[in-house]
Amino acid sequence: MSGPGPVGIVLVSHSREVASAVADLARGLTGGAATAPVAPAGGTPDGGLGTSSELIVRAAEAVDGGAGVAVLVDLGSAVLTVKSLLAEGDELPAGTRLVDAPFLEGAIAAVVTASAGGDLDSVEAAAAEAYGYRKA
Structure with missing residues (x-):
């Protein structure tokens, strides 16, 4: 019997398009390797701007492979x-964690780390480290 799959990543944005684009970019930057499961949860169910508990829960369930789920917002x-x-404790999969990280850079770091087999603590640390990325 194999162990849990890679850490899953959920990207929550107020925009469906932004969440999907960041997920696509993060997957694309893994160097062609198999990627950890990533699910966007953007906008509202009717396609508007906002956030949706329903979409977040569905995305977390979709990427949960038993190793935890990192949620970036x-x-x-x-x-x-x-x-x-x-706080409700029963809607999201066990091991789901809100990660304090910049959305775009943190998502890329999280997906790359999870795809390389990093555990939830490593994924969270890599995403949070993105706060220190300097551009100048």
Whole structure:
């Protein structure tokens, strides 16, 4: 019997398009290797701007392979929505964690680390480290 799969990554944005684009970019930057499961949870179910508990839960369930789920978010109410779901304790898969990281850079670091077999702590640390990336 094999162990758990890689850490899953959920990207929560107020925009469906932004969440999907960041997921595509992160997958594309893994160097052609197999990627950890990544699911965007952007916008509202009707396609509008906002966040949706329903979409977040579905995305987390879709990427959960038993090694944990790292959730990265873009803006304030997305943070509140994920914190609320975590506080309820029964809607998100066990081992789901809100990761404090920049959305784009953190997502890329998380996906690359999870795809390389990193555990949830390593994925969280890599994503959070992206706060220190300097561009000048």
